[in-house]
Amino acid sequence: MKKILVIEDDRIYQKILLKALINHFSHIEFEVIETYAEIKKIINSKKRFDLVISDINLPDSSGEHIKDLVNAHYKVVVMTGLNDDTFRDEMFAFDIVDYIIKSELQRFGYLIKLIQRLDANESRSILIVEDSKPVRSFYKRILEKQNLTVYEAEDGQKALKIISEESIDMILSDYNMPNMDGMEFLKELRVEYSMLDLPFIAISSDNDHATVARFLKLGANDYLRKPFGKEELICRINNSLDMLDMLQHVKESATTDALTGMHNRHYLYEIAEKIMAQSKRLDYPLSLVIFDIDFFKKINDKYG
Structure with a gap:
């Protein structure tokens, strides 16, 4: 900005x-x-x-x-x-x-x-998963006003494909959709992405408290019950993004070397499992390169 x-x-x-x-x-x-x-x-x-x-x-x-x-x-x-x-x-x-x-x-x-x-939203993206095109357009208009890059999918299957191809920071998903509904989509998503990796806000007109509980137990970060106003949607999205920024900052501090800015072994343990799962799901090979640095202890003692 x-x-x-x-x-x-x-x-x-x-x-x-x-x-x-x-x-x-x-x-x-x-x-x-x-x-x-x-x-x-x-x-x-x-x-x-x-x-x-x-x-x-x-x-x-x-x-x-x-x-x-x-x-x-x-x-x-x-x-x-x-x-x-x-x-x-x-x-x-x-x-x-x-x-x-x-x-x-x-x-x-x-x-x-x-x-x-x-200002931060200029580098953030959100995926809207909703089978109704007019409703998707309504959400998109609101979220683009918040400086977010918006992607769209009409069901869970198409959403998973977009996630594998694009960098998505948050998901706003309806419950009732053809092919793969919001709950099945969330189950598939959480196999590879945690609540911290990819926040998920569920939307439904279902007034059953059990539905809300199921979504939250499956890993939804928040739940919006229809009908809701524009202001509530904006607040929920921005609050979730604020929380995401805060948690990612904490995570980055724990997995990054303060001196060099390079990722440490804690990051390797975490990311390796995800990369291997993605490789298996998309059926592509993986390679690993290992560098052995001579006298590394002396370097570490001197520079940290």
């Missing part, structure tokens, strides 16, 4: 907000404007920003500018002092990135965390 547009007409609030953002994101360029007229000029000039953070009420707008920004394909985070569920739903109907109540910003902590998440 390189450029963010901030739209705020309150000069005092604008100054405090900008200071907090610059302190946390020195690599990002921020531009500030205050009116709907300035927004129209930016839209007409086709100037692009990676994210727009906008107040609802401006001197010449009572929120109309949000729709214009979204229609011009800007990713918009709405900030407002209005805590109203109906208005909130109207904003999410415009496909905004998020909706933040100013009184709940807690010194901008949530906004800063959101920008960090959106």
